[in-house]
Amino acid sequence: MKTLEPILAEHPFFKNLDKRHLELVVGCAANVRFDAGRFVFREGEPADQFYLIRQGKVAIEISPPQGEPIIMQTLSEGEILGWSWLVPPYHWQFDAQAVELTRAITLDGKCLREKCQEDHGLGYELLSRLVPIIGKSMEAARLQLLDVYGDRAPRS
Amino acid sequence: MVPELRRVKRVKRDTFDTFTLMLEGGGVFLPGQFNMLYAFGVGEVPISLSGDPAETGLLHHTIRDVGAVTRALTRLKRGSQVGVRGPFGSAWPIEACRGKDVVLMAGGIGLAPLRPAIYSLLKERDRYGEIVLLYGARTRQDLLYVEEFERWRGKFGVQVRVTVDSAGRGWKGNVGVVTTLLPRVRFEPAHALTMICGPEVMMRFSILELKSLGMEDSNIYVTLERNMKCAVGFCGHCQFGPAFICKDGPVFSFERVRSIFGVREL
Numbered sequence: 001m002k003t004l005e006p007i008l009a010e011h012p013f014f015k016n017l018d019k020r021h022l023e024l025v026v027g028c029a030a031n032v033r034f035d036a037g038r039f040v041f042r043e044g045e046p047a048d049q050f051y052l053i054r055q056g057k058v059a060i061e062i063s064p065p066q067g068e069p070i071i072m073q074t075l076s077e078g079e080i081l082g083w084s085w086l087v088p089p090y091h092w093q094f095d096a097q098a099v100e101l102t103r104a105i106t107l108d109g110k111c112l113r114e115k116c117q118e119d120h121g122l123g124y125e126l127l128s129r130l131v132p133i134i135g136k137s138m139e140a141a142r143l144q145l146l147d148v149y150g151d152r153a154p155r156s
Numbered sequence: 157m158v159p160e161l162r163r164v165k166r167v168k169r170d171t172f173d174t175f176t177l178m179l180e181g182g183g184v185f186l187p188g189q190f191n192m193l194y195a196f197g198v199g200e201v202p203i204s205l206s207g208d209p210a211e212t213g214l215l216h217h218t219i220r221d222v223g224a225v226t227r228a229l230t231r232l233k234r235g236s237q238v239g240v241r242g243p244f245g246s247a248w249p250i251e252a253c254r255g256k257d258v259v260l261m262a263g264g265i266g267l268a269p270l271r272p273a274i275y276s277l278l279k280e281r282d283r284y285g286e287i288v289l290l291y292g293a294r295t296r297q298d299l300l301y302v303e304e305f306e307r308w309r310g311k312f313g314v315q316v317r318v319t320v321d322s323a324g325r326g327w328k329g330n331v332g333v334v335t336t337l338l339p340r341v342r343f344e345p346a347h348a349l350t351m352i353c354g355p356e357v358m359m360r361f362s363i364l365e366l367k368s369l370g371m372e373d374s375n376i377y378v379t380l381e382r383n384m385k386c387a388v389g390f391c392g393h394c395q396f397g398p399a400f401i402c403k404d405g406p407v408f409s410f411e412r413v414r415s416i417f418g419v420r421e422l
Contacts, residue, residue: 059331071323074331076340099328139361140333144321148355149264149294150222 004029004105011052011105013080013129021122028111034058034098040081041092047084048110053077056102061095073140074099080133085109086126157388159194159239164232165214170300173222174265175230176206179215179238186247187272188379188407192387193217194239195228202384202402204269205243209276215240218268218300244387246407248273248351249377256375257285257343261362263292263334263354267300269379269406270353278312286343288315292334292358295320296327315341334358335365345369351407353379360418363410376410378417 005026008014014022032051034040040051040058051058057076061069072094075081084092086109116123162179169175177193185191185205194200201223207216221230232238250273258277262270270289277287289308293299299318308314317337319330330337334354350366352359359378366376382394382401389403397416399405410417 057328057330059325061325068324071325071327071331074319074329076330078339097325140336143333143357143361146357147294147321148357149292149298149321150220150355 004031007054007105008052012078013052017125021119021125024115024119024122025107025112028108028115029105030108032104032106034102034104036098036100036102038098040096040098040102040104042095043092045092047082047090047092048108049106050080050082050085050109051104051106053079053081054103054105056104057099058102059097059099061097063095069095072144073137080130082109083130083134085113086130157241157386159192159200159241161237162215162240164234164236164238166234167232170218171298174218174220174298174300176216176218177229177232177238178207179217179240180213181215182211182213183215183243185209185215185243185272187250187276188248188269189243189245190269190387190406191215191217191240191242192244192384193219193225193229194241195225195232196237196239198228199225200239200241201225201229202244202387204406206268206271207275209272210279218265218271220265241387244402246405248276248407249349249409250276253277253349254283255285255347257288257348259288259290259341259343259348259350259366261290261334261350261352261354261359263358264294264298265300266352266354266358266379267291270351271301273351274308274314278308278314281312285347286315286341287312288341288343289317290334290337290341291316291318292337292354293318293320294322296323296329315343317341333361335361338365338369345371349375349377351377356380356418363417373411373414374409377407378410378413379406380408380413381406 059071060073061071063069162181165180166178190202190204192200193203203217206218260270305316309316323331352362380401384402385391385393387402389400394401
């Protein structure tokens with residue numbers, strides 16, 4: 001049976017991960033597909049997965065009280081979606097919705113957490129790959145907060 | 157130094173706060189240069205030329221309504237008169253782009269000074285490799301020249317990628333800062349030249365990303381803005397370290413301004 005190992009090995013997130021660790025990861029991976037408009041996850045739900053997007057686009061949204069949802073970020077091919085599976089209490093902080101047909105590999109976060117607990121080397125590898133992504137995401141959020149392009153457009 | 161009188165031929169509203177003033181009479185200019193526009197009785201402001209340098213007969217200026225003078229300019233109608241001095245300043249390095257991939261990064265109204273460079277590049281499309289336009293704006297309502305993107309993509313093979321800082325569900329494009337678009341386009345950083353125009357903080361982060369991809373400082377060009385008054389390097393209002401933005405800029409090689417770029421209160 002064809003496994004996801006070669007695909008994961010080629011993905012920038014897992015590139016150069018040693019074979020033993022890659023095999024552990026493959027055991028927690030599966031293909032998924034989301035049609036346009038379908039939610040990948042909703043705020044408050046248990047965060048027991050994360051996703052490597054292979055094709056398509058996903059919008060990360062937040063819903064202000066009594067307001068329409070606001071898209072804060074979109075993620076596309078080659079990018080990683082979700083890191084709440086690593087942070088207690090393991091609940092999603094935002095909604096994620098497929099903007100177009102999206103294919104991804106889902107990784108079972110619960111399964112990975114257990115494997116990381118047993119093998120701290122794997123835990124270190126995963127964290128050292130995720131932290132730069134989290135850092136970039138925070139940097140981008142701060143830049144967006146600066147509102148560098150100036151005055152607010154009227155909402156429409 | 158004396159403004160020349162020009163008549164407004166047409167006013168085109170681009171966004172809720174931005175419009176393009178087209179002035180009769182045309183004139184020769186280089187991509188990246190600016191004119192001083194004088195709203196009579198109110199004052200004078202530097203405004204980048206935003207049209208096609210090869211177009212004779214009309215001078216385009218895309219203006220954002222942010223102050224007293226630009227507010228007065230918004231009130232001009234067809235046939236109104238405006239004072240014009242210029243063109244002034246340095247130009248985008250179009251000749252240096254020959255044989256290279258060209259990456260244009262624009263933020264907000266920063267697309268206006270880059271548009272003449274785009275027209276010039278497209279006029280001789282075969283001379284260049286990939287042409288990439290990465291454009292970030294606050295919201296979809298703030299995007300300029302959207303009607304031209306499809307032509308640039310379809311007819312000239314320009315990789316146009318647009319992103320906004322936030323959006324509602326009706327928006328199917330990208331959301332995020334402009335630098336997030338860089339991994340999504342094809343170009344060879346070692347054989348590319350980049351022109352960036354936007355708020356300084358946006359240019360600073362863009363430069364960091366470009367350098368992390370292997371781009372040399374000498375192949376990165378930026379535009380700078382300061383309070384320009386005389387536009388010919390006499391008054392010193394726009395002094396930036398050893399340079400005057402009006403005369404030595406507004407387009408600079410990053411290599412030239414690297415040591416003072418991002419210095420606070422300079």
